[in-house]
Amino acid sequence: MTASTEKCSCEVLEEELLATLDDQLEAYKGMPGGLIPALHVAQGLFGYIPRSAIRHVSEVLDIPMSEVYGVVSFYHFFTTQPRGKHTVSVCLGTACYVRGGKRVLEAFKQKLGIDVGATTPDGQFTLEVARCFGACGLAPAVRVDEDVHRRVKPTKIGAILEQYAEEITEPEEAAV
Amino acid sequence: MTTINLKINNQPVTAAEGETILQAAQHSGVRIPTLCYLEGVQAIGACRVCLVEVKNARGLLPSCLTEVSEGMEVFTHTKKVREARKTVLELILSDHPFECNTCERNQNCELQKLAEEFGIREVTYEGAHSASQVDDSAAGLVRDSSKCILCRRCVAVCSDIQGVNAINFIGRGFDTVIAPAFNDPLNSVLCVQCGQCAAVCPVGAITEKSHVGRVWESLEDPEKFVVVQTAPAVRSAIGECFDMPPGSLVTKKMVAALRRMGFDGVFDTEFAADLTIMEEGHELLDRLKRKLVDGEDIALPQITSCSPGWIKYMEHFFPQLSENVSTCKSPQQMFGPIAKTYYAEKVGVDPARMYVVSIMPCTAKKFECERPEMRSSGYQDVDAVLTTREAGQMIKEAGIDFVNLPDEEFDMPLGASTGAADVFANTGGVMEAALRTVYEVVTGRELPSENLHVKPIMGLEGVKEAELKIERTVTEWKFLEGVTAKVAVAHGLGNARKVLERVVAGEADYHFIEVMCCPGGCIGGGGQPRLTTDEVRRARIASIYREDEGKKYRKSHENPAIRQLYEEFLGKPLGHKSHELLHTHYTRRGKYNELLVEEEKEPEKAGAAK
Numbered sequence: 101m102t103a104s105t106e107k108c109s110c111e112v113l114e115e116e117l118l119a120t121l122d123d124q125l126e127a128y129k130g131m132p133g134g135l136i137p138a139l140h141v142a143q144g145l146f147g148y149i150p151r152s153a154i155r156h157v158s159e160v161l162d163i164p165m166s167e168v169y170g171v172v173s174f175y176h177f178f179t180t181q182p183r184g185k186h187t188v189s190v191c192l193g194t195a196c197y198v199r200g201g202k203r204v205l206e207a208f209k210q211k212l213g214i215d216v217g218a219t220t221p222d223g224q225f226t227l228e229v230a231r232c233f234g235a236c237g238l239a240p241a242v243r244v245d246e247d248v249h250r251r252v253k254p255t256k257i258g259a260i261l262e263q264y265a266e267e268i269t270e271p272e273e274a275a276v
Numbered sequence: 277m278t279t280i281n282l283k284i285n286n287q288p289v290t291a292a293e294g295e296t297i298l299q300a301a302q303h304s305g306v307r308i309p310t311l312c313y314l315e316g317v318q319a320i321g322a323c324r325v326c327l328v329e330v331k332n333a334r335g336l337l338p339s340c341l342t343e344v345s346e347g348m349e350v351f352t353h354t355k356k357v358r359e360a361r362k363t364v365l366e367l368i369l370s371d372h373p374f375e376c377n378t379c380e381r382n383q384n385c386e387l388q389k390l391a392e393e394f395g396i397r398e399v400t401y402e403g404a405h406s407a408s409q410v411d412d413s414a415a416g417l418v419r420d421s422s423k424c425i426l427c428r429r430c431v432a433v434c435s436d437i438q439g440v441n442a443i444n445f446i447g448r449g450f451d452t453v454i455a456p457a458f459n460d461p462l463n464s465v466l467c468v469q470c471g472q473c474a475a476v477c478p479v480g481a482i483t484e485k486s487h488v489g490r491v492w493e494s495l496e497d498p499e500k501f502v503v504v505q506t507a508p509a510v511r512s513a514i515g516e517c518f519d520m521p522p523g524s525l526v527t528k529k530m531v532a533a534l535r536r537m538g539f540d541g542v543f544d545t546e547f548a549a550d551l552t553i554m555e556e557g558h559e560l561l562d563r564l565k566r567k568l569v570d571g572e573d574i575a576l577p578q579i580t581s582c583s584p585g586w587i588k589y590m591e592h593f594f595p596q597l598s599e600n601v602s603t604c605k606s607p608q609q610m611f612g613p614i615a616k617t618y619y620a621e622k623v624g625v626d627p628a629r630m631y632v633v634s635i636m637p638c639t640a641k642k643f644e645c646e647r648p649e650m651r652s653s654g655y656q657d658v659d660a661v662l663t664t665r666e667a668g669q670m671i672k673e674a675g676i677d678f679v680n681l682p683d684e685e686f687d688m689p690l691g692a693s694t695g696a697a698d699v700f701a702n703t704g705g706v707m708e709a710a711l712r713t714v715y716e717v718v719t720g721r722e723l724p725s726e727n728l729h730v731k732p733i734m735g736l737e738g739v740k741e742a743e744l745k746i747e748r749t750v751t752e753w754k755f756l757e758g759v760t761a762k763v764a765v766a767h768g769l770g771n772a773r774k775v776l777e778r779v780v781a782g783e784a785d786y787h788f789i790e791v792m793c794c795p796g797g798c799i800g801g802g803g804q805p806r807l808t809t810d811e812v813r814r815a816r817i818a819s820i821y822r823e824d825e826g827k828k829y830r831k832s833h834e835n836p837a838i839r840q841l842y843e844e845f846l847g848k849p850l851g852h853k854s855h856e857l858l859h860t861h862y863t864r865r866g867k868y869n870e871l872l873v874e875e876e877k878e879p880e881k882a883g884a885a886k
Contacts, residue, residue, distance in 0.1 A: 151458065154457065154458075155868060158868075159867075159868075164435070164441030164444070165441075165457040165465075165867075165868070166441050166442060166443055166444035166456055166457045166465075167435075167441060167444050168457070169444070169446065169457035169458055170444040170445050170446055170457075173446045173447045173448070174445070174447070174448045175448075176448075180458075
């Protein structure tokens with residue numbers, strides 16, 4: 101990192117968020133079991149838990165960084181990667197799996213040009229795998245944000261994504 | 277205490293209330309195999325190797341966690357138990373690289389030993405293998421996640437005993453690894469490189485970074501003049517590398533072995549330990565004088581500086597105490613520059629050709645010798661550091677029959693030492709050595725205690741204290757007349773933290789504090805033969821005191837070679853030359869390395885994990 105006097109807007113935003121985080125963390129100081137709610141606060145503020153936030157949680161709550169990161173990495177809910185505007189969850193529960201969920205997942209990976217857990221470079225989509233959200237009758241099912249899409253075929257995923265983003269960046273362009 | 281009567285394998289056994297089945301079995305000579313269990317540190321029932329059958333209990337029970345009860349009937353090797361243990365071992369082995377022949381822990385591995393004991397001939401489970409992530413970024417330690425069996429011992433010592441918390445469980449399920457936060461390389465975090473993790477690892481997942489290759493290479497090199505120094509604690513433990521019982525005192529065999537390996541000079545770190553006492557003792561007196569007589573704002577208590585793991589801990593966790601820590605280099609780092617200046621001149625060897633090898637009970641010493649400050653001879657003062665284990669391996673490789681070696685003496689002059697230097701190996705020892713000299717300097721009389729030992733600061737108690745009233749002083753130290761000197765001793769960083777927090781809060785009025793990083797002191801160091809239990813610690817400590825008591829001189833200032841060194845070369849303690857060669861300064865790091873200036877941080881990050 102270079103020590104520049106001018107800061108870009110995202111750095112300013114991060115500093116503001118960290119200050120807010122510090123204020124809110126006060127409530128969890130010394131509280132038994134306070135780490136997880138504190139991490140919820142951090143993820144709520146940033147949309148994910150950046151390295152800087154983990155350091156602040158560690159410092160304010162006086163919990164070693166290795167322990168804070170251990171908890172963050174244990175729980176699926178917490179993420180250290182920035183999230184996209186929309187979250188695509190492809191179900192790989194038993195019913196969806198046997199009805200081709202895996203092929204649907206591959207199609208999303210290809211179309212979005214990202215791996216599971218990653219976010220498209222344009223910040224539009226985050227791709228996730230789900231283990232059954234109780235829509236087995238609709239298998240293979242895909243959830244985008246709060247909407248469940250039924251009997252998804254690999255050929256239909258373009259149409260689904262179009263509903264959420266006005267234009268989809270092709271992976272080749274995204275890499276530039 | 278209530279006595280519990282139970283039966284183990286149909287034999288009546290008594291145990292104290294609250295004891296576990298495992299403890300009861302150990303008392304009564306019944307061996308139950310364990311893997312994740314670590315006496316005094318961890319009993320979590322994670323590995324399931326210590327399962328036993330208990331009459332009327334549902335299922336098998338982990339003996340490390342299950343408390344004894346009246347009338348309990350325990351069976352430790354029924355078919356059901358043996359099969360369960362075998363299954364557990366096979367499952368662990370199914371995700372273990374079968375590299376035993378080329379592994380550092382070959383024939384010294386707890387998992388390999390259990391596989392042998394249980395007659396495992398094949399592993400029927402096939403499945404995924406954990407990816408190998410080798411982190412060799414740190415100067416003292418190497419981690420290989422593919423060998424890790426997730427027993428958690430390393431995490432337990434790092435957090436519960438040392439309070440460092442450099443590593444933890446990262447991730448979940450099969451993907452779990454033990455690593456620093458963000459899987460960052462070990463050299464970029466607050467790891468103090470004490471190697472307690474490596475000392476308790478049952479397999480080859482954490483080991484010291486080997487200097488064996490470079491030492492062989494230098495011994496083969498006709499251009500190099502290779503000298504070796506051996507730390508006090510090594511003599512009490514290296515015999516264990518050759519199946520001798522813990523606490524076997526093998527100083528003279530060790531000297532003979534090193535001479536046969538081809539070292540040009542076989543010397544003793546104890547020489548430098550005596551030198552340390554001369555410098556550090558006078559530093560303490562100097563601080564007291566400047567504070568009490570001159571009214572200067574001098575940091576007190578003075579804290580010892582021999583233990584490089586403790587030094588790095590202080591730099592991360594208590595940077596505000598860096599003025600309190602003695603400026604004296606550790607004995608290892610005093611030896612280096614004296615060898616490459618005073619001794620090189622004496623024997624007419626160009627210091628550029630001189631190669632200094634240390635044998636240490638310690639992994640942090642490898643880090644210490646590479647610190648940028650440790651080049652006061654104009655060269656890297658100490659070139660290579662072998663742990664006791666590495667030295668043992670090299671002696672085997674050289675085909676030396678260690679146990680049957682004749683007794684030989686260290687070379688002179690850097691091999692001369694007193695009993696005060698011996699006790700540097702034990703918790704409380706540096707303090708005792710310092711008191712033996714300081715008391716005599718101040719009063720002109722010998723330390724008034726039985727056998728020159730300071731009883732209250734001996735033994736394995738975590739934090740120890742002693743008081744010593746100073747009376748009838750010699751004229752120069754009149755200002756100390758009637759002063760009660762207060763000292764504290766802590767070993768294991770968790771214990772050190774308790775004392776230091778009181779110092780920081782202004783609640784302690786000590787004059788001098790000894791901190792040793794590892795439990796038991798250097799005899800329990802991260803580079804010592806495995807496994808160091810409290811019983812092993814006590815045996816090594818006792819042998820060190822025996823060594824001390826058998827010495828002709830038992831006070832550092834009586835060492836004739838040290839006197840000669842001051843007369844011929846250094847002048848006086850804390851003199852100009854001493855400052856140049858024997859004293860150092862510390863780096864403020866902070867828990868997140870936030871106190872390091874940016875330029876210093878960059879090279880540290882360079883050796884990232886592969």
